[in-house]
Structure formats: structure tokens, C-alpha cells
Amino acid sequence: MVAEIKGWNREQMAQKIAGDIPDGAYVNLGIGLPELVANYIPEGREVIFHTENGLLGVGPSPAKEDEDDELINAGKKPVTAIKGACFFHHADSFAMIRGGHIDICVLGAFQVSENGDLANWSTGEPGAIPAVGGAMDLVEGVKTIIIFTQHTTKNGEPKIVKECTYPLTGKGVVSHIYTDYAVIDVTDNGMFVREMAPGIDFEFLKSCTEAELKQY
Amino acid sequence: MINKVAKTAAEAVADIFDGATIMISGFGEAGSPIELIHALIDHGAKNLTVVSNNTGNGHIGLAALIENKQVKKMICSFPRTANSIVFPELYRQGEIELELVPQGTLAERIRAGGAGVPAFFTPTSVNTPLAEGKETRIFDGKPYVMEFGIKADFALVKCKTADRYGNLLFNKTARNFGPVMCMAAKSAIVQASEIVEIGSIDPEIVVTPGIFVKKVVEITNPVSENQLIRENRRYPW
Numbered sequence: 001m002v003a004e005i006k007g008w009n010r011e012q013m014a015q016k017i018a019g020d021i022p023d024g025a026y027v028n029l030g031i032g033l034p035e036l037v038a039n040y041i042p043e044g045r046e047v048i049f050h051t052e053n054g055l056l057g058v059g060p061s062p063a064k065e066d067e068d069d070e071l072i073n074a075g076k077k078p079v080t081a082i083k084g085a086c087f088f089h090h091a092d093s094f095a096m097i098r099g100g101h102i103d104i105c106v107l108g109a110f111q112v113s114e115n116g117d118l119a120n121w122s123t124g125e126p127g128a129i130p131a132v133g134g135a136m137d138l139v140e141g142v143k144t145i146i147i148f149t150q151h152t153t154k155n156g157e158p159k160i161v162k163e164c165t166y167p168l169t170g171k172g173v174v175s176h177i178y179t180d181y182a183v184i185d186v187t188d189n190g191m192f193v194r195e196m197a198p199g200i201d202f203e204f205l206k207s208c209t210e211a212e213l214k215q216y
Numbered sequence: 217m218i219n220k221v222a223k224t225a226a227e228a229v230a231d232i233f234d235g236a237t238i239m240i241s242g243f244g245e246a247g248s249p250i251e252l253i254h255a256l257i258d259h260g261a262k263n264l265t266v267v268s269n270n271t272g273n274g275h276i277g278l279a280a281l282i283e284n285k286q287v288k289k290m291i292c293s294f295p296r297t298a299n300s301i302v303f304p305e306l307y308r309q310g311e312i313e314l315e316l317v318p319q320g321t322l323a324e325r326i327r328a329g330g331a332g333v334p335a336f337f338t339p340t341s342v343n344t345p346l347a348e349g350k351e352t353r354i355f356d357g358k359p360y361v362m363e364f365g366i367k368a369d370f371a372l373v374k375c376k377t378a379d380r381y382g383n384l385l386f387n388k389t390a391r392n393f394g395p396v397m398c399m400a401a402k403s404a405i406v407q408a409s410e411i412v413e414i415g416s417i418d419p420e421i422v423v424t425p426g427i428f429v430k431k432v433v434e435i436t437n438p439v440s441e442n443q444l445i446r447e448n449r450r451y452p453w
Binding site: 076088168 | 243244245246247269293294295296297298303304307308314316317318319320321322323324326327338339340341342343344345346386387388389390391392393394395396423440441442
């Protein structure tokens with residue numbers, strides 16, 4: 001019986017990403033798991049969170065009684081605005097994104113390929129209602145794209161693959177991948193493993209990754 | 217004298233005609249002009265093309281307009297959300313068309329439509345299925361896809377404060393698509409929580425200049441879409 005592989009939990013993954021976000025960065029967090037990253041920015045660092053529906057300076061979730069239907073994030077969840085925050089319309093918001101003014105974006109993924117292609121908006125299933133939101137704008141416009149994902153699907157299939165089989169969100173756009181098993185840098189020379197979770201070794205990591213992995 | 221104030225939502229939407237293209241502000245619940253949409257349901261204009269980020273929630277507002285079979289086509293970025301029931305069903309039955317547009321491209325197409333720019337090139341969607349069949353061009357070694365500006369016959373927009381010239385202030389993230397939609401519509405119809413005297417909005421902080429607005433109507437306490445959904449309400453009531 002092989003011991004159960006645990007890897008990092010979601011909070012630890014979020015903490016790792018947060019630890020790598022520098023002071024002064026403007027950061028957009030995708031819907032869902034990436035939102036956790038905001039909870040772990042190290043003390044003493046000032047990071048401004050952008051949400052594409054028109055707010056720079058997203059603060060923590062409000063208490064239930066302070067929720068405001070007109071103060072929400074891109075996931076349509078209630079948020080607060082920090083001191084020094086500002087509101088703007090959608091075209092300005094995406095000018096910040098497409099114009100290269102946002103430093104880092106953290107997104108989820110269905111698949112990431114060896115050369116940094118990302119598929120995260122559609123599984124291409126017939127009958128599915130296609131919905132894209134701001135993902136394609138973010139991956140083309142934001143300087144550094146970080147992927148926050150489980151290393152494999154629920155069925156244990158690799159999410160880090162040679163070529164994406166799902167429809168692409170963007171080509172060659174991913175810089176770093178943080179999974180429950182490892183931190184991987186996507187470079188012009190391939191995928192390099194920067195760190196592995198306790199109990200994960202390189203051979204195991206390769207066995208659950210379709211893309212070629214290299215060690216620094 | 218310039219007076220863009222309409223007395224009721226019904227009066228504000230009275231000129232909307234069958235087959236019109238209508239932009240509807242809002243990002244989910246925030247900024248959705250529910251009272252104006254309900255007035256449009258009462259009015260009954262059909263075969264509408266609606267440009268809006270989402271497709272409405274539950275059975276009220278935009279979802280109710282769609283459910284009432286007044287919309288033939290949606291142009292949007294995210295047609296399904298947790299509470300969108302109506303659109304997915306009609307779409308699967310082939311009863312409503314969908315043009316899916318990345319959110320930033322949607323915002324910029326609307327802005328361009330309002331700014332007299334017929335088309336532009338963007339890196340968004342290059343190498344994806346959403347760029348298929350579109351003209352592409354290389355600038356500085358990087359591929360871009362051509363997208364067209366969108367104009368509308370009408371816009372239905374929600375804001376916080378207006379004056380009779382149509383100058384507007386918005387509320388927090390309910391601003392979203394409102395300002396660009398006012399620019400891109402021949403006739404922007406705006407519901408405001410308050411209409412104030414000329415001169416009481418500081419010119420330095422006007423968000424939408426009145427020139428982009430055709431009509432304003434005061435809806436003092438707009439309904440909360442979330443609350444109506446929690447109460448499982450439907451429109452028509």
C-alpha cells in the first residue's frame with residue numbers, strides 16, 4: 001500500500017503565491033481559488049488588488065451586515081474597498097489589463113501546456129454554454145500570469161500537458177504554476193521545477209505530469 | 217430649455233421599437249437597471265438584440281426580459297452564472313442566439329462604438345476559437361485580431377445621481393459598463409436614485425457628461441435583485 005500523497009493544501013499554496021508577490025505590485029486575482037491569495041500577503045508589503053469590474057484596492061470580505069450589492073468582485077461576491085481605492089468603468093479597467101499596467105494575475109486552469117498555453121474557459125463539451133469573461137484579456141495583457149491549480153484532475157489525469165486538448169485561453173502566456181505538488185517555472189527552455197511539496201519527489205512528479213519537467 | 221427628465225420608467229422606454237439593439241448596464245446584480253427593464257417588459261418591444269455582460273439572474277430583470285421572449289440575440293461575455301436559469305435553457309433549445317465576446321473586448325467594442333471608431337486591433341483571443349474567421353494583423357511582431365465597434369439604438373443604465381442635463385455619478389462597482397454604454401447608444405435612458413438641481417454636481421467629478429444621455433428617470437429606491445431572487449420573485453409580478 002502506497003502512502004497517500006498529500007502535498008500542500010490550498011491555504012499553503014495560496015501562501016506560497018502570496019509570498020512571491022513583491023511589495024507595490026498591482027494584482028488581479030481570478031475567481032475561486034485564486035481569491036485565497038489575498039489572505040496571505042506578508043506583513044509590511046503593500047499590494048493593490050484589482051478586480052476587472054471596476055475597483056483598484058479590493059479589501060477583505062465584509063461582515064454579513066455590511067454587504068453591499070453594488071460593491072462586489074469579478075466573482076460577484078461582496079468585497080470592501082481599502083482606503084485609497086478607486087472605482088472606474090469597464091473600458092478603463094480593461095485598459096489597465098490590456099495596456100500592461102497590471103503586474104500579476106493569478107488564475108485557475110483546466111490545462112497548461114509545456115510552452116505555457118493555457119486552457120481555462122471551456123472544456124469544449126457539446127451542449128455546454130460557452131462563457132469566457134475576462135480570462136482572455138487578462139492572459140494577453142498582464143505581465144506575469146501565475147496558475148493556481150491542483151496538479152491533476154479529480155480523476156488523477158495530468159493538467160500539465162504536452163499540448164492542451166481544451167480550447168485555448170491564450171498561447172504561451174503562463175509564467176509560473178503553483179500546484180499542490182510543486183512550483184514550476186515556464187521558461188523559453190521548458191518547464192523547470194523550482195520547489196516540491198514535502199513528500200513529493202521528482203520521479204513521482206514526472207509520473208503525474210504529461211509535459212516534460214526539468215530540474216534547475 | 218434642456219430637460220431630459222422623464223416622469224416614469226414607462227415614459228422613458230416608450231420609444232423603444234421592435235428589432236432594436238439595446239445595451240443594458242450591469243455586472244451581475246451591480247448596476248442592472250431592473251426598473252427600466254421591467255418597464256420594457258410592460259412595453260413589449262420584441263426581436264431585440266441585447267448587449268450586456270451577463271444574461272440576468274432568476275426570473276427578474278434581464279432574465280425576465282429574455283423569458284418573455286423579447287430577445288432574439290445576446291451579445292455578452294459570461295452568459296451563465298450561479299443564478300442564470302432562463303438563458304441556458306432557451307440557448308440549449310436553440311431559441312436565442314449568442315455572440316460570445318471576451319469581457320475586455322466587449323467593453324472596448326462598446327467604447328469604440330461610442331467614440332466613432334469603427335474597428336480596432338486587440339491581442340485578446342488571438343490563437344483561440346473566439347478569433348476564428350476574424351482578420352488578424354501583425355504589429356511589432358505580435359498578432360492582433362480585428363474587432364468592430366458596437367453601436368446601439370438604446371442603452372438602459374442605472375446610476376446613483378443625475379441632473380436634468382444628464383450628467384451622471386455612479387455607485388461603486390455598479391458603474392461597470394454604464395458610462396461606455398451611454399456613449400455608444402443613440403438614446404441612453406438612465407435610471408438614477410436621485411435627480412439633483414443643475415450645479416449641485418461638482419463638474420470635476422462628473423463621470424458621464426450629459427451629452428451622452430438622452431433621458432433620466434428618478435427611481436428613488438431601486439429594488440435589490442439579490443433580495444428578489446432570495447424571495448423567488450418573478451416579473452411580471
